Amino acid sequence: MPIQFRKELSQIKPYVQGKPVEVVRREFGLDRIEKLASNENQFGPSPKAVAAMTEEIKNLNFYPEGYPFELTQKLSEKLGVAPERFMVGNGGESIIWTISMTFLDAGDEIIVASPSFDIYKLSATLMGAKTVAVPLKDGGFDIDAMLAAVNEKTKIFWLCSPNNPTGNIADKTQINRIIEALPDHVVLVLDEAYYEFASAREGFPTDSTSLLDIHENLIILRTLSKAYGIAGIRVGYVMTSSLIAEKLNSVKQTFGVNRLAQVGAKAALDDDEYMAFVVRSNSEGIAALEQYYESKGWDYFPSYANFSWVNCGRDSHVIFDALQRRGVIIRPGFLWGWDTWLRISTGTEEQIRFLKEQLDEVL
Numbered sequence: 636m637p638i639q640f641r642k643e644l645s646q647i648k649p650y651v652q653g654k655p656v657e658v659v660r661r662e663f664g665l666d667r668i669e670k671l672a673s674n675e676n677q678f679g680p681s682p683k684a685v686a687a688m689t690e691e692i693k694n695l696n697f698y699p700e701g702y703p704f705e706l707t708q709k710l711s712e713k714l715g716v717a718p719e720r721f722m723v724g725n726g727g728e729s730i731i732w733t734i735s736m737t738f739l740d741a742g743d744e745i746i747v748a749s750p751s752f753d754i755y756k757l758s759a760t761l762m763g764a765k766t767v768a769v770p771l772k773d774g775g776f777d778i779d780a781m782l783a784a785v786n787e788k789t790k791i792f793w794l795c796s797p798n799n800p801t802g803n804i805a806d807k808t809q810i811n812r813i814i815e816a817l818p819d820h821v822v823l824v825l826d827e828a829y830y831e832f833a834s835a836r837e838g839f840p841t842d843s844t845s846l847l848d849i850h851e852n853l854i855i856l857r858t859l860s861k862a863y864g865i866a867g868i869r870v871g872y873v874m875t876s877s878l879i880a881e882k883l884n885s886v887k888q889t890f891g892v893n894r895l896a897q898v899g900a901k902a903a904l905d906d907d908e909y910m911a912f913v914v915r916s917n918s919e920g921i922a923a924l925e926q927y928y929e930s931k932g933w934d935y936f937p938s939y940a941n942f943s944w945v946n947c948g949r950d951s952h953v954i955f956d957a958l959q960r961r962g963v964i965i966r967p968g969f970l971w972g973w974d975t976w977l978r979i980s981t982g983t984e985e986q987i988r989f990l991k992e993q994l995d996e997v998l
């Protein structure tokens with residue numbers, strides 16, 4: 636008999652990664668490449684994080700602490716949430732997998748918006764669970780339809796706010812409605828990967844942690860990959876009830892948060908100057924992109940994150956390909972079934988100028 640893979644693997648469509656910069660450089664022989672495709676922070680890592688990690692390099696022969704004690708203490712102090720309510724993981728993505736592994740049995744269901752972050756579905760599918768995807772409506776979440784999709788098989792309700800790839804948020808009223816309506820057997824995961832950017836904009840509820848005391852079945856997910864600029868070393872965390880935190884901590888990889896990640900994250904969390912600069916620069920970048928879209932008469936979602944979602948009215952396969960040949964990498968909307976849309980991450984003033992020049996030529 637041939638080897639047998641888990642049957643769910645036959646249903647898994649792997650995450651379609653964009654080509655790395657090095658590959659695009661080799662393939663098209665380009666000198667300049669700007670990757671505005673993965674919602675990365677284009678301003679470099681926090682200098683404090685770099686200094687702390689450089690210092691830590693000499694200890695890399697040792698395993699890290701399995702439970703990142705000091706980092707958890709720091710997060711706890713900064714966010715005013717008790718340490719036992721945290722789970723720190725190897726980036727938000729690995730935490731999403733851990734959440735799916737912790738809750739989902741074959742035959743269970745999850746609710747997601749569509750489009751939204753692909754890993755919710757991917758990890759659910761591997762666990763044998765079904766994803767019920769509810770399309771956005773009028774540029775926002777269709778909360779009524781998402782709640783109507785909940786049934787006795789539903790285990791997780793994913794709410795990505797700001798939503799990737801569209802950049803819209805759930806406001807306070809919507810979140811409160813969900814919390815009131817969800818039955819006790821459903822966990823609400825509020826994915827706030829772009830929290831720091833969204834906090835700079837009016838209308839975004841910045842006080843989600845206050846909900847932890849009124850709703851036991853809430854998980855708030857955040858990451859240091861975006862505004863904190865350390866995507867390459869992979870640190871994310873959740874805040875939840877101490878019971879859920881205990882379960883998640885028992886499922887996560889033992890040494891999942893490496894030494895550089897632990898010290899780098901601690902230092903980054905202290906770097907208020909860097910954070911203020913990044914958030915301000917991002918708001919300027921979003922404004923520049925939105926101004927450009929308006930000059931073209933394009934429809935777009937006002938963004939609360941470090942990327943924007945815009946309808947360029949052309950086939951996104953073609954625009955993506957033509958831009959890539961000119962050294963600009965973006966994320967084409969066809970990947971989510973929105974064929975004429977593009978997801979473009981913000982960057983420095985210079986990067987945005989280059990993007991606009993290349994896009995103008997392509998058009």
Ligand SMILES: Cc1ncc(COP(=O)(O)O)c(C=O)c1O
Nearest residue numbers: 726727728752799828858860871
């Ligand atoms: C909505 C959302 N959640 C979670 C993540 C995971 O981020 P990371 O694994 O870098 O922490 C991302 C990354 O793009 C994201 O967009």
